[in-house]
Amino acid sequence: MSVKLPIYMDNAATTPVDPRVLETMLPYFTEKFGNAASRSHSFGWVGEEAVEYAREQLAKLIGASSDKEIVFTSGATESDNLAIKGVANFYRSKGNHIITCKTEHKAVLDPCKRLEKEGYEVTYLQPDAQGRVTPEQVRSAITDKTILVTLMLANNEVGTVHPIGEIGKVTREKGVLLHCDAVQGVGKIEFDVEQMNVDLASISAHKMYGPKGVGALYVRRSKPRVRIVSELDGGGHERGMRSGTLNVPGIVGFGKAAEIALREWRADAARVYALRERLRKKLFDALESVHLNGADDPQRLPGNLNVSFSFVEGEAMMMAIKDVAVSSGSACTSASLEPSYVLRALGVDEELAHSSIRFGLGKFNTDEEVDYVADLVIRNVERLREMSPLYEMHREGIDLKSIQWTAH
Amino acid sequence: MSYSDKVIEHYEQPRNVGTLDKEDPNVGTGLVGAPACGDVMRLQIRVNPDTNVVEEAKFKTFGCGSAIASSSLVTEWVKGKTIDEALTLKNSQIVEELNLPPVKIHCSVLAEDAIKSAIADFRKKQQSRSAHSSPTAQSVQPEAE
Numbered sequence: 139m140s141v142k143l144p145i146y147m148d149n150a151a152t153t154p155v156d157p158r159v160l161e162t163m164l165p166y167f168t169e170k171f172g173n174a175a176s177r178s179h180s181f182g183w184v185g186e187e188a189v190e191y192a193r194e195q196l197a198k199l200i201g202a203s204s205d206k207e208i209v210f211t212s213g214a215t216e217s218d219n220l221a222i223k224g225v226a227n228f229y230r231s232k233g234n235h236i237i238t239c240k241t242e243h244k245a246v247l248d249p250c251k252r253l254e255k256e257g258y259e260v261t262y263l264q265p266d267a268q269g270r271v272t273p274e275q276v277r278s279a280i281t282d283k284t285i286l287v288t289l290m291l292a293n294n295e296v297g298t299v300h301p302i303g304e305i306g307k308v309t310r311e312k313g314v315l316l317h318c319d320a321v322q323g324v325g326k327i328e329f330d331v332e333q334m335n336v337d338l339a340s341i342s343a344h345k346m347y348g349p350k351g352v353g354a355l356y357v358r359r360s361k362p363r364v365r366i367v368s369e370l371d372g373g374g375h376e377r378g379m380r381s382g383t384l385n386v387p388g389i390v391g392f393g394k395a396a397e398i399a400l401r402e403w404r405a406d407a408a409r410v411y412a413l414r415e416r417l418r419k420k421l422f423d424a425l426e427s428v429h430l431n432g433a434d435d436p437q438r439l440p441g442n443l444n445v446s447f448s449f450v451e452g453e454a455m456m457m458a459i460k461d462v463a464v465s466s467g468s469a470c471t472s473a474s475l476e477p478s479y480v481l482r483a484l485g486v487d488e489e490l491a492h493s494s495i496r497f498g499l500g501k502f503n504t505d506e507e508v509d510y511v512a513d514l515v516i517r518n519v520e521r522l523r524e525m526s527p528l529y530e531m532h533r534e535g536i537d538l539k540s541i542q543w544t545a546h
Numbered sequence: 547m548s549y550s551d552k553v554i555e556h557y558e559q560p561r562n563v564g565t566l567d568k569e570d571p572n573v574g575t576g577l578v579g580a581p582a583c584g585d586v587m588r589l590q591i592r593v594n595p596d597t598n599v600v601e602e603a604k605f606k607t608f609g610c611g612s613a614i615a616s617s618s619l620v621t622e623w624v625k626g627k628t629i630d631e632a633l634t635l636k637n638s639q640i641v642e643e644l645n646l647p648p649v650k651i652h653c654s655v656l657a658e659d660a661i662k663s664a665i666a667d668f669r670k671k672q673q674s675r676s677a678h679s680s681p682t683a684q685s686v687q688p689e690a691e
Binding site: 451454457487525530538 | 560578582585586588606608609610659
């Protein structure tokens with residue numbers, strides 16, 4: 139059976155829009171184009187009604203007790219910024235300490251760094267070799283100045299799932315707010331803001347088969363009532379927390395994606411997990427010196443496979459499999475020439491960080507695609523290893539660590 | 547990252563991949579770079595000791611497509627040249643030929659270092675051979691520079 143090229147296996151970066159989502163969105167570009175904030179005519183009412191329906195779907199998906207707790211944004215970067223800076227600014231008189239983790243997304247780390255410049259103190263927790271922080275680590279980092287703990291549900295690079303439910307018990311007990319960047323996990327693994335005691339949560343539509351350019355921030359309204367200072371001044375949309383005309387078609391698509399996820403996520407997760415395991419087994423059975431980066435199941439996202447092929451550089455590997463969309467923690471894929479900070483935080487050898495490839499399986503991938511990719515990867519790892527001086531030395535029994543390399 | 551056609555061509559059809567006998571007194575080996583930096587090049591040349599002409603050149607490279615292409619290109623360029631001619635090779639010539647973007651210039655620098663290091667190794671062997679009049683086995687250790 140032949141497959142259609144190129145093959146998309148980078149679903150942690152973004153996902154295609156589900157056709158059912160697109161279909162739902164289309165009328166809102168043309169005949170139902172009204173501004174949801176227009177109160178004086180039916181065009182506006184139709185827009186508002188659609189937005190409120192989407193809000194309900196989102197609230198249901200994450201277990202929010204009220205749809206008023208959903209604030210629509212332009213995406214998860216905005217949600218993370220709004221949550222972290224919004225809480226920091228509102229609770230400044232209460233304290234100035236924030237706790238996060240070294241492996242968080244830049245949309246969390248960079249707002250934290252900016253707040254540090256403004257006099258806040260930030261603790262960056264060190265994850266273990268699998269990328270996990272423990273509730274005990276959080277507990278011992280909390281001081282009487284701590285106002286916020288911000289930790290992701292699941293890591294975008296290595297797919298490690300944090301024990302948010304356990305951490306939520308600690309933050310609730312200590313009276314500290316918990317923000318969760320849930321982008322990678324919502325619609326793929328269990329996430330419930332009530333059960334997990336999450337106070338703020340960032341979600342993105344395009345990671346769950348919805349459109350790009352729309353996200354949401356969950357802001358708890360009771361026990362405790364969370365207050366934030368808004369980032370944008372303007373018309374006071376979204377109960378004053380996020381001014382700006384609502385992206386009605388985007389929000390409608392987001393709502394539909396949430397509705398589909400709520401109904402289908404368990405079945406999708408099981409299927410995606412089977413695809414990932416099929417790929418993992420093929421690669422590990424055929425090749426020596428392959429390393430899994432991140433955590434073992436079930437502390438791993440079903441669709442994430444982050445592996446290092448020793449002795450083969452990641453960018454060269456991606457060039458070899460150019461008909462397959464994946465990503466790499468290799469330095470060469472970024473302008474910085476530094477390998478992935480996430481892999482380094484996990485203590486992954488720099489050489490192995492340069493050799494890492496992230497496969498992001500999604501619900502639209504097939505067994506045939508996995509088989510094609512596995513064969514292609516195996517062939518090319520073998521080809522590039524034949525070209526690699528490190529592999530030759532490894533075969534000769536030379537310990538690569540014993541060599542005095544000339545750093546450049 | 548988009549690659550020039552020449553980089554892709556060398557990457558897909560690399561010239562002179564392989565290994566020469568590093569114990570051979572007429573073979574010079576240059577091993578440069580570091581696994582932690584994501585690039586290691588090993589360049590080997592077999593030199594005719596009477597004419598000082600590079601008769602054979604082989605490489606193996608751990609690195610990105612541009613690093614592989616740079617080393618492949620260098621093996622082609624040095625073949626048939628005297629070692630003195632080979633020493634005049636500049637990384638800027640590699641950058642120009644392969645149309646490397648600024649972020650990949652270090653690949654060309656590494657390739658220039660590799661050829662210089664291989665020639666230095668060959669010369670060292672020749673000197674110690676004339677000094678001891680017997681071939682000296684070189685260790686597998688790379689040049690520590």
